[in-house]
Amino acid sequence: MCTAATYKTKDFYFGRTLDYEFSYGEQIAVTPRNYPFHFRHMGDVAKHYAIIGMAHVAADYPLYYDAVNEKGVGMAGLNFVGNAYFPEVTEGKENVASFEFIPWVLGQCANMKEVRALLAKINITGTPFAENMPAASLHWIIADADEAVTVESMKDGLKIYDNPAGVMTNNPPFDQQMFLLNNYRGLSPRQPENHFSEKLPLECYSRGMGALGLPGDLSSASRFARVAFTKMNSVSGDSEEESVGQFFHILGSVEQQRGCCEVAEGKYEITIYTSCCNATKGIYYYTTYTNRQITAVDMHREDLDGSGLIHYPMLEKEQILRQN
Numbered sequence: 001m002c003t004a005a006t007y008k009t010k011d012f013y014f015g016r017t018l019d020y021e022f023s024y025g026e027q028i029a030v031t032p033r034n035y036p037f038h039f040r041h042m043g044d045v046a047k048h049y050a051i052i053g054m055a056h057v058a059a060d061y062p063l064y065y066d067a068v069n070e071k072g073v074g075m076a077g078l079n080f081v082g083n084a085y086f087p088e089v090t091e092g093k094e095n096v097a098s099f100e101f102i103p104w105v106l107g108q109c110a111n112m113k114e115v116r117a118l119l120a121k122i123n124i125t126g127t128p129f130a131e132n133m134p135a136a137s138l139h140w141i142i143a144d145a146d147e148a149v150t151v152e153s154m155k156d157g158l159k160i161y162d163n164p165a166g167v168m169t170n171n172p173p174f175d176q177q178m179f180l181l182n183n184y185r186g187l188s189p190r191q192p193e194n195h196f197s198e199k200l201p202l203e204c205y206s207r208g209m210g211a212l213g214l215p216g217d218l219s220s221a222s223r224f225a226r227v228a229f230t231k232m233n234s235v236s237g238d239s240e241e242e243s244v245g246q247f248f249h250i251l252g253s254v255e256q257q258r259g260c261c262e263v264a265e266g267k268y269e270i271t272i273y274t275s276c277c278n279a280t281k282g283i284y285y286y287t288t289y290t291n292r293q294i295t296a297v298d299m300h301r302e303d304l305d306g307s308g309l310i311h312y313p314m315l316e317k318e319q320i321l322r323q324n
């Protein structure tokens with residue numbers, strides 16, 4: 001399972017948890033403006049916006065999981081197993097392999113208006129990156145500081161949903177996830193009134209009772225409700241530290257501890273990493289399951305006019321600051 005969220009204070013923040021039972025080996029990758037992209041069906045693109053994000057790097061190619069570009073547009077792919085369907089190459093469309101979707105969009109769109117125009121022409125194909133790397137079953141969230149959409153390629157077509165909550169998890173399809181939020185419209189960060197019965201003297205015996213009923217389990221529908229509630233009610237200062245700190249707390253509401261979600265005998269899904277990108281400034285912050293210190297890579301500290309891919313290993317060793 002995975003969860004993605006957007007957050008706005010003075011700057012715009014975009015990130016996700018990557019939950020799985022094993023790692024593909026990911027790195028923080030900066031694609032500078034002159035790195036040549038060879039799109040399988042769309043030809044070569046020599047110049048594009050610079051991109052920073054988490055990627056599996058194979059044959060010097062950044063297979064991004066989540067990323068932002070230098071214009072402040074963010075995008076993440078999350079599992080959509082059993083629902084994602086990628087058609088064959090279709091004439092008259094811009095055919096983009098699912099593994100190319102993030103660089104295709106982030107390489108050329110400066111805002112969501114441009115993203116929407118691009119999506120109107122696209123056909124996301126299942127073209128594999130390599131023989132041993134078939135297309136992943138994914139859906140995507142794409143956002144800038146002003147709005148977000150969810151993109152789902154399914155048997156009955158390509159769906160582009162407005163995403164006013166600015167959050168996404170996995171199954172079921174996004175329209176159903178949003179509908180299910182209706183179940184929680186009575187929840188509140190404030191203490192509840194007694195609407196149960198005037199004839200019963202019901203009391204608030206604890207703080208936090210306004211959100212009683214918010215599901216606490218790890219299913220993706222429950223994480224959707226939980227992260228939406230947390231994000232929509234989130235309050236923080238707008239300094240970088242306060243915003244980044246609060247963003248990690250928002251995604252902390254849905255993180256997965258080893259042992260709670262068994263996917264096979266003795267195998268557990270965990271939050272492998274959590275990212276928080278300051279999309280306005282191009283700074284990628286992350287924590288990992290084993291390294292809870294926030295680590296940052298700043299795209300603007302690199303030569304963004306270069307042509308070679310830049311990548312940093314994910315730092316996974318726990319760093320404890322000893323006070324005495």
Ligand SMILES: C[C@H](CCC(=O)NCCS(=O)(=O)O)[C@H]1CC[C@H]2[C@@H]3[C@H](O)C[C@@H]4C[C@H](O)CC[C@]4(C)[C@H]3C[C@H](O)[C@]12C
Nearest residue numbers: 001002019024056063065077078079099134135136170
């Ligand atoms: C497994 C990851 C998604 C995690 C997730 O959503 N878990 C939820 C599990 S569940 O639904 O609730 O069961 C996805 C996110 C991004 C994916 C990777 C990226 O798409 C980049 C390439 C794409 C290639 O086609 C396949 C390898 C790959 C390197 C992908 C492997 C894997 O599918 C990743 C890492």
